[in-house]
Amino acid sequence: KATIQHPFIFAGFNALTTAEEKIMSWFVEHQQARVFWDEDEFYVGAEHREAGSFFRLYRKHPVLGKTFQPEPASHFSKPKQLHIYGVPQKAGQPKLLAQQLIDQKLLADGESHVIVLPDESLLMPLLYSLPVGIQSINVTMGYPLMSTPYFSLIDFLFDLHRNKRKDEFYYRNILPVLNHPYLHALAPNIVVELKDFITKNNQVYLDEPFFQAKGEVMAFFFRNVSEEDFISYLLDVVNRVATSSAQGLMDKEFAFYFHRIITRLQTLLNNESMELVMLQKLFRQIARAEKIPFSGEPLKGIQVMGVLETRNLDFDHVHVLSLNEGLWPASPRQGSYLPHSIRKAYGLPTYVHQDAMYAYLFYRLLQRSEHVNLYYNTEPDVLGTGEMSRYLYQIMYEARWPYTKKILYSSVSLRQAKPISIPKDAKVIERLRQYNKKELTPSTLNTYLECRLRFYFKNLIGLREAEEVEEAADARIFGNLFHDVMQFFYADLKPTKGNWEIRQEHFAEVEKKLELLVDRAYRKHFRLPDSKKVNYDGQQWIVNEMVKKMADVVLQHDLAYVPFSIDMLEEEGFNTIFPLTAQFSVLLGGKIDRVDRKENVVRIIDYKTGKDENKFASIESLFNREDKKRNKAAFQALFYAWVYARRKKEEGLQLQPGLINRKEIFKEKFEYGLVMDKHPLKDVTPFLPEFENHLVQLLTELFDPRQPFDQTTDEKKCGYCPYKEICGR
Ligand code: SF4
Numbered sequence: 001k002a003t004i005q006h007p008f009i010f011a012g013f014n015a016l017t018t019a020e021e022k023i024m025s026w027f028v029e030h031q032q033a034r035v036f037w038d039e040d041e042f043y044v045g046a047e048h049r050e051a052g053s054f055f056r057l058y059r060k061h062p063v064l065g066k067t068f069q070p071e072p073a074s075h076f077s078k079p080k081q082l083h084i085y086g087v088p089q090k091a092g093q094p095k096l097l098a099q100q101l102i103d104q105k106l107l108a109d110g111e112s113h114v115i116v117l118p119d120e121s122l123l124m125p126l127l128y129s130l131p132v133g134i135q136s137i138n139v140t141m142g143y144p145l146m147s148t149p150y151f152s153l154i155d156f157l158f159d160l161h162r163n164k165r166k167d168e169f170y171y172r173n174i175l176p177v178l179n180h181p182y183l184h185a186l187a188p189n190i191v192v193e194l195k196d197f198i199t200k201n202n203q204v205y206l207d208e209p210f211f212q213a214k215g216e217v218m219a220f221f222f223r224n225v226s227e228e229d230f231i232s233y234l235l236d237v238v239n240r241v242a243t244s245s246a247q248g249l250m251d252k253e254f255a256f257y258f259h260r261i262i263t264r265l266q267t268l269l270n271n272e273s274m275e276l277v278m279l280q281k282l283f284r285q286i287a288r289a290e291k292i293p294f295s296g297e298p299l300k301g302i303q304v305m306g307v308l309e310t311r312n313l314d315f316d317h318v319h320v321l322s323l324n325e326g327l328w329p330a331s332p333r334q335g336s337y338l339p340h341s342i343r344k345a346y347g348l349p350t351y352v353h354q355d356a357m358y359a360y361l362f363y364r365l366l367q368r369s370e371h372v373n374l375y376y377n378t379e380p381d382v383l384g385t386g387e388m389s390r391y392l393y394q395i396m397y398e399a400r401w402p403y404t405k406k407i408l409y410s411s412v413s414l415r416q417a418k419p420i421s422i423p424k425d426a427k428v429i430e431r432l433r434q435y436n437k438k439e440l441t442p443s444t445l446n447t448y449l450e451c452r453l454r455f456y457f458k459n460l461i462g463l464r465e466a467e468e469v470e471e472a473a474d475a476r477i478f479g480n481l482f483h484d485v486m487q488f489f490y491a492d493l494k495p496t497k498g499n500w501e502i503r504q505e506h507f508a509e510v511e512k513k514l515e516l517l518v519d520r521a522y523r524k525h526f527r528l529p530d531s532k533k534v535n536y537d538g539q540q541w542i543v544n545e546m547v548k549k550m551a552d553v554v555l556q557h558d559l560a561y562v563p564f565s566i567d568m569l570e571e572e573g574f575n576t577i578f579p580l581t582a583q584f585s586v587l588l589g590g591k592i593d594r595v596d597r598k599e600n601v602v603r604i605i606d607y608k609t610g611k612d613e614n615k616f617a618s619i620e621s622l623f624n625r626e627d628k629k630r631n632k633a634a635f636q637a638l639f640y641a642w643v644y645a646r647r648k649k650e651e652g653l654q655l656q657p658g659l660i661n662r663k664e665i666f667k668e669k670f671e672y673g674l675v676m677d678k679h680p681l682k683d684v685t686p687f688l689p690e691f692e693n694h695l696v697q698l699l700t701e702l703f704d705p706r707q708p709f710d711q712t713t714d715e716k717k718c719g720y721c722p723y724k725e726i727c728g729r
Pocket residue numbers: 450451452453454457711712717718721722723724725727729
C-alpha cells in the first residue's frame with residue numbers, strides 16, 4: 001500500500017501494453033500513484049507526428065489522462081547545435097565520428113556523450129575507430145551473433161560439408177575456411193601454402209587424406225563427418241578455436257555464446273540426425289535472433305548504445321550513426337502469422353505502433369540534449385539500408401533549429417589517361433637479349449604485333465594475371481584437353497624404332513579409345529591420380545563431349561588420309577638460331593602440334609579450337625598490325641613452316657602449313673591447308689623468302705633501341721587485354 005513517504009510512481013512509460021495500461025490505471029485509481037510522462041509539445045501538439053501518438057491517446061484516457069500536466073514541456077523550442085553528416089558507405093561513419101570527437105575536443109567529459117548505433121554491426125568498426133585518448137567506453141547493447149567471426153566460420157564449415165562430393169571437399173568452400181582469420185591464427189604458414197597449392201595446381205576437389213598429410217590443424221577441420229556427428233564436430237571446433245592462445249577476451253565471449261547455441265541445437269535434435277541444409281538453416285535462424293549483451297559501468301565514459309537502450313536517458317552530446325530508413329526507423333517487421341488487418345481490427349500492436357515507438361525514442365533522446373551530431377549513409381546499399389531517415393528530414397524542416405549539413409564524398413574526376421611508352425634503356429635491352437637463348441615464339445611475336453606495350457608487360461617483365469582455379473571447362477581448357485587427346489592418340493602408336501607409320505588399322509575402335517583418352521587428358525589437366533575415377537559435372541561433361549566429337553572428326557579425316565607417317569608430335573624445342581646481325585642471333589621457334597608426311601607432302605599442322613580461320617590475304621598482311629583481320633593463326637603456321645624448312649633443308653618437299661580448326665573441321669567439304677588470296681597454299685616454299693624478309697623487319701624493329709614499347713592505336717585490341725586498367729583503356 002502506498003504511503004506519503006512511499007508513494008507508487010510510474011515514470012518514463014510510452015507505448016503501453018494492455019497489461020501495463022490496466023495495472024497503471026488501477027494504481028492511479030486506488031493507490032494515488034503518480035505518473036511522470038516524458039513528453040514534449042513538439043510531437044504531442046502536432047497530430048501528424050507519430051512520436052506523440054501514444055501520449056495524445058493517453059491524454060484522453062479516463063484514468064491516465066488526469067495524470068498528465070495540462071501542457072507538455074517544450075524542450076524542443078530551445079535550439080540545439082545540430083550537425084548532420086552524410087557519409088558514403090556505413091563504415092565511414094565511425095571514422096568521421098571519431099574525427100569529430102577529436103576535432104571538436106569532445107573527448108573530456110565522456111559521460112555526457114552517447115553514441116547510438118541503430119545498426120549494431122557497426123559496434124566493432126566504432127570501437128576500432130574511437131581515438132585512443134578516450135579513457136573509458138561503456139557499451140550497453142546487444143551485439144548480433146551473426147556479425148562475429150565465429151558465425152562466419154561455422155557457416156563456412158556447414159557449406160564445406162554440405163557441398164562435399166563423395167567425401168571430397170570443393171575448393172570454393174575450402175578457400176573461405178582457409179581465409180578465415182581464426183584458421184590463419186592457428187596455422188598461418190600452412191594456410192598460405194595450401195591456398196597457393198590449390199590455385200597453382202588447379203585443384204577443384206580435395207579429400208580428407210590430403211588434409212591429414214598437412215598437419216594436425218588441417219586434419220582437424222577438414223575431416224569427413226557424418227550428419228549424426230556434425231554437431232559434435234562443431235562443438236569441437238568452437239572448443240578448439242576458443243582455447244587457442246590467439247583468442248582475445250571478446251573472441252572467448254563469442255565462443256561461449258556459440259557453444260550455447262550449438263548445445264541447444266544438440267538438445268533440439270535429441271540424438272536424431274538432420275540434413276545439413278536444414279541444420280544450417282536452423283543454426284542461422286537461432287544465431288540471427290541472438291545478441292551478445294554487453295554491459296559495463298554505466299556511469300563512466302562515453303556511452304555506446306543500441307536504440308532501445310537509450311530509453312529514459314538524457315545526454316548533452318548525442319551522436320547517432322546510420323540514420324537511414326530501414327535502420328531508424330527500422331523496417332516494418334511482421335514477426336507474426338496474423339495479418340496486419342486482423343491485428344488492427346483486434347487492437348493488437350502493428351508496425352504503426354512500432355514506428356510511433358521508435359519515433360518517440362528518437363525525439364525523446366534529442367529533447368534535452370545540447371549538441372546533436374547525426375550521421376547517415378549516403379549510399380544505400382545491398383545490405384538493406386535505405387535513404388536518409390525521415391527523422392532527419394523532420395528535424396531539418398520542422399524543428400527550426402539552426403543546423404549544418406555536410407556530405408562527405410571522394411571527388412571523382414575523369415582523368416585523361418596518359419600515354420605509356422617504355423623506352424629501351426640498358427635494362428630493357430638486357431631483357432630483350434635473353435631471346436638469343438630463350439625461344440621467341442610465334443605467339444610472342446603475335447603479341448608484339450598486337451601491341452608493343454602488351455609484349456613488354458607480358459613477355460619482358462612477366463606481369464601476370466592473378467591465378468585462379470579453373471574448374472569450369474572454359475575455352476582454354478577445351479583447347480588443352482583436345483591437344484592432349486590428339487597427342488595421346490598418336491604418341492601411343494609410336495613404335496620403339498623405325499618409321500612412325502599411321503595405317504588404317506590404327507583407327508579401329510576409335511570411339512572407345514577416345515573415351516579413355518579424354519579421361520587421361522582430364523586427369524593430367526586437373527592433376528588427378530590414376531587411381532581416382534574421373535567424375536564429370538555439368539559443364540565439364542559438355543566440354544568432354546565436345547572434345548571427343550572434335551577429336552573424332554579429326555581422326556576421321558586422318559583415316560581418309562592414311563597411310564602417312566608422323567614426323568613430329570607436340571614437339572618442344574622446335575627452333576632455329578637466326579642471325580639478325582653479325583653480333584646478335586635470335587632463337588626462333590616453339591612447340592609444334594604435329595608434322596606429318598605422305599610421300600613428299602609435309603603437313604605442318606596447328607590445332608585450333610577457337611574461331612581462327614584458314615584464309616589470309618597475303619604474306620605482308622600477316623605482319624601488318626594495322627590490318628584489322630590479321631590472321632594470327634596463319635602467321636603461326638607459316639612461322640613453323642619457315643622453321644621447318646630452315647631445319648630440314650630437304651629438297652623437293654611440298655610444305656603445307658595448315659590449321660585443323662574447329663570452325664572448319666565440321667564442314668562437309670573440309671580441306672586441309674591455308675588459303676592465301678583465295679588460292680589454296682599447296683606448297684609454301686616459294687613464299688618463305690618473302691616471309692623471312694618481313695620477319696627480319698619485324699625483329700629489327702623489336703630489337704631497335706630507338707623503338708619504344710608503346711601502346712596500340714587500335715583501342716579495340718584493348719578490349720580483352722589484361723593490362724587495360726594500367727593503360728586506362
Ligand atoms: S590495354 Fe591496349 S594499349 Fe595497353 S597493353 Fe593492352 S593492348 Fe596495349
